Amino acid sequence: MLDVAAPYYEPVGHECELFEYAFHQKLPLLLKGPTGCGKTRFVSHMAARLGLPLQTVACHDDLTASDLTGRFLLQGGETVWTDGPLTRAVRNGGLCYLDEVVEARKDVTVVMHPLTDDRRVLPLDRTGELLEAPDDFMLVASYNPGYQHVLKSLKPSTRQRFIALELGFPPPEQELKILIRESGLPREKATALINLANRLRELKGQDLEEGVSTRLLVYCGRLIQAGMPILQSARAALVEPLSDDEDVRDGLMETISATFGG
Secondary structure, three states, X not given: OOOOOOOOOOOOOOHHHXXXXXXXXXXXXXXXXXXXXXXXXXXXXXXXXXXXXXXXXXOOOOOOHHHHHEEEEEEOOEEEEEEOHHHHHHHHOEEEEEEOHHHOOXXXXXXXXXXXXXXXXXXXXXXXXXXXXXXXXXXXXXXXXXXOOOOOXXXXXXXXXXXXXXXXXXOHHHHHHHHHXXXXXXXXXXXXXXXXXXXXXXXXXXXXXXXXXXXXXXXXXXXXXXXXXXXXXXXXXXXXXXXXXXXXXXXXXXXXXXXXXX
16 A cells, blocks of 8 residues: 555545445446546545555547557567556556546457456456456546547446446535635635636537636636736636637637726
């Protein structure tokens, strides 16, 4: 077991308890939620809280099963097998976190399946090994339901191998607490930012594909606290990341200017 300080995480409900129950019962966990709501921070917090090493994989279109399990590499003139992050976690124990798993190729899903049922094994065809997951291994995956479409979605047969937890943006008072702690902003300015974010989130599905995330709020707060003017900070952290449409950006800046003046 590792002995490290847990990264700061502000619980919204009973997610920490559910995570611990899932770990002790050897159940895989699927996290659902919008970008920037704290899924990755939550996993890092729980890994430290449980004293476990964490292998994090940012999934993408080109991610293959070999990227997870491992491959033979040339080292000093010899061909040597090198474990991938999933294999390391299964072989040594710990958490393996597949971030935005829906982005990965289909063969990644095939690799997960024997680890997400009562077998809890990882077949390594290239080495002829069949690794049995130890008691302190846990598989966690996440995705953003808002980004799912016909070509990229988790099959029901995959989703039903996990227990699932939906994470969203924290309630205003909790988000305010997070923003003050993470950015150092005084309460008055932080409150104004939270109110602004909630107004902008109402535009999701209309002018914006995604609402303002807690992560972007913290970025904006840090810029303001560092001395950058509020409107410049808001443009860089809250407007430009959300839209490439000039008219939409102008509309967002009008809302921000009306909130903060300038």
